[in-house]
Amino acid sequence: MIYKGISIYTDGAARGNPGPGGYGVVMLFEGLRKEMSDGFRLTTNNRMELLAVIVALEAVKRKDLKIRVYSDSRYVVDAVNKGWLWNWEKKRFKKKKNPDLWMRFIAIYKKVNVELIWVKGHADIPENERCDELAVEASKMPNPQEDEGYEGENEGFLNSFL
Numbered sequence: 001m002i003y004k005g006i007s008i009y010t011d012g013a014a015r016g017n018p019g020p021g022g023y024g025v026v027m028l029f030e031g032l033r034k035e036m037s038d039g040f041r042l043t044t045n046n047r048m049e050l051l052a053v054i055v056a057l058e059a060v061k062r063k064d065l066k067i068r069v070y071s072d073s074r075y076v077v078d079a080v081n082k083g084w085l086w087n088w089e090k091k092r093f094k095k096k097k098n099p100d101l102w103m104r105f106i107a108i109y110k111k112v113n114v115e116l117i118w119v120k121g122h123a124d125i126p127e128n129e130r131c132d133e134l135a136v137e138a139s140k141m142p143n144p145q146e147d148e149g150y151e152g153e154n155e156g157f158l159n160s161f162l
Contacts, residue, residue, distance in 0.1 A: 005029075005066030008056045011121070011131035012048025012073065013139050018150065021045065022138025023052035024131035027059065034059070037134040039141035043150045048135060049073035050101045053116075057108045067114040072121030072128060080109070080116050100149035 007028040014021035021043035025036040036055060040048070053069055053076055060067060071077055079085045079102075089106060093099035119128055138144075 003066075003068065005068060006060060006062075007127075008053075008067060008069045009119075009125075009127035009131045010049070010052035010056055010069060010071045010073075011128065011135045012045055012050070012052050013132065013135035014043055014045040014048055015136075015139050018042055018044050020139045020144060021048045021147070022135045022141065022144075023048045023055065024134025024136075024138065025052050025056045025059075026127045026130050026134075027056060028127070029065075035130070035134060037138040039138035039144035040147040040150075041144045043147040046073070046075045047098055047101060047147060047150055048139075050076050050098060050105060052131070052135070054101060054105050054108060057105075057112055057114065060112060063112050065113070067112055069114055069116050070119045070125075070128065071116065072119050074118060077116045077118040081118075098149070 009026040010023065012021065012023045020039065020041055022037055022039040027034040036059065049071065053071060056069065057067070085102060088096045088102065093102060119125055121128065
């Protein structure tokens, strides 16, 4: 059966952890394809994995459509599907990493109909492989931007919300 919603593949990369990093996204809908990526000068792999999903969901214009996000990140997929994220949120992300991104994720997650699906990385899934290429390329961009949430250790951003 052909899926009638939006299919999104995401990946994140960091050269060193922390180190320069990037994310890659491939979005598919009714024969249309959109690729996105961006790079950051200092970040972590998990931040890039999560940011890829966030950026993709924020780019969806039709919030009424079903969305499937395919990610090779257990960190992201399990946090949502196993319910950990909602406990972290209740505890105001105490002693949890990346609260700035998780709060941004929650904001968009509540506006869309999305299913997160884990896929094995580097398993010859063409769109996942392409996301990996985009993420790695983005991590090598000249003059990458600052990952303010990471380099600022989430303090300024988090304090503005809590």
